Structures are given as C-alpha cells and as structure tokens.
Amino acid sequence: MTNLIDIKGVTHAYKTPNGPLPVLDNLTLSVPEGEFAAVVGPSGCGKSTLTRLVTGLMKPDQGEVWLHGQRVTSPRRTVGMAFQNPVLLEWRTILDNVILPLEIVAGSMSRRAREDRAMELLQLVGLDGFEHKRPSELSGGMRQRASLCRAIVHKPEVLIMDEPFGALDAFTREDLWQTMHQLRAQEPFTAVLITHDLRESVYLGDQVIVLSGRPATTQFVMDVDYPQAGGLREIDGLYTSQCAEMLATLRDQIKIAQGRQPEAAH
C-alpha cells in the first residue's frame, strides 16, 4: 500500500518577539491511502501546526511533507478541511455552503450537477429537507454534518479535521462518529483527525498517533484492532476489554507526553 501522506523529519519553530518557539521536532509519520489516522497529544503541543503543514498553508523549517508522491510546497486543493467551528457562511443556504468548494475547483461542472452531488452527501448524513435552511437555523451537530459534507464534496484526496467534534455534546458526538464511518464506507478517503478524545481516536482510527509535548515528535503509534470484524464499527465495541486495554495504553502515553510517568502496573 502506498502512503498518501508522508511527513519526514519535520522541524518547525514560530518566530515570536521572545525568540523562536520550537513546535515540531523531527516529526515523522505516514498515512497509507484510504486509512484513517487519529492524532492525539497534549494541548499546545503542535497539532494544529501539523495540519497547516500538511495542507501546505505553512512550510516547515526542516523536513519534507509529501502528499500522494508530490512534495507539498504550496496550498493544496486536493485537501478537505473541517474544524471545531464549522465556519459556514450565514448568507448562503446549507446547500450553497456545501456546493462552495465545487464552485472553486470544478468550474466546468453544471449547477445541476453540483446540486446533485451536494444533495447526495446531505442525504447520506441525514440533512435532506434542510438544504434550503440557513446555518443559524440548524443545531450544532447538524452544522457540523453540513461542514463535513462541504469538506468532502469535491472528493479531496485527504480530509484533515482539527477537533471537529470537540464542541458537541457527548450523544451528538457519537452520532457524528457513526456518520463518519458511513461516509467513509460510501466514499473512501484518507483522513487525519486531530482530537483530544481518546475514545474518539480508537472508534474512528485505523491508527492512533500520540505526539509528545512541545516541541512535538511522534511518541507512539498504535494500530487499532477494533473488536469487530467487517461492517461498520459499533459504539458498543468501545466497552469491551479489548478497547479498554487500548485506551489504557493511550492514557499512559498521554501521561508520558505530558511529562508524567504512567502508574506502575499492579
């Protein structure tokens, strides 16, 4: 399997009035095509910075970022983004918000074809019937669903999400997790999800990457062996001993990343 994302020895520091602030330190990670990578790490360690490097919005001081065999040196159109705050445009309907990326990257596509494509996704996430509403008329969970549709409407090679479910209540969040799996089953894409929710990382990830404290480097990588063969993952799987063990391992790694030692095994 080829790697869709290859980050090789990336080091980066922000220039601040008090001198350079090292944020990433020789960070290496790769995501094979079609895989879902969940990235966790202490607050402020450099996770959002990492997303800016992958999308080409920033260039690292050292190291290389590769996307589908091409070195990233400028912003990429083949990347879809979703954030904690859905940033939908209030003067556009939900349908027109979802269509927006197509207006930018698919100039030759007819209005009708764009609408059909957007409606296909809105139906998939259960938002058909709301396409003519404005963002403020929808709940937070519905807005985030619309924002996910917008992020993948143009079939990006990779979807980068920076804590997209962080502002949602627990039940809405779990609904969105399931929607995420449905979307992937319908339209496979490669994904990088930044999250601070370990259950989310295990439920959604094929691999979970733990970053160290700042300056961040890849501290630990776990292949998720979800207790379910085939089909969509079920939330109940999170309550099995298999997941409990994975979560305990990740919790220990986060403690190390935060500069604390894990408790000794009993």
Ligand SMILES: Nc1ncnc2c1ncn2[C@@H]1O[C@H](COP(=O)(O)OP(=O)(O)O)[C@@H](O)[C@H]1O
């Ligand atoms: N544009 C910037 N200029 C200077 N410092 C920044 C800038 N963006 C982020 N930082 C700092 O870099 C560190 C890492 O930030 P960030 O990547 O947002 O971390 P995370 O997303 O893991 O919380 C933080 O200490 C933050 O304050």
Ligand SMILES: [Mg+2]
């Ligand atoms: Mg962040």
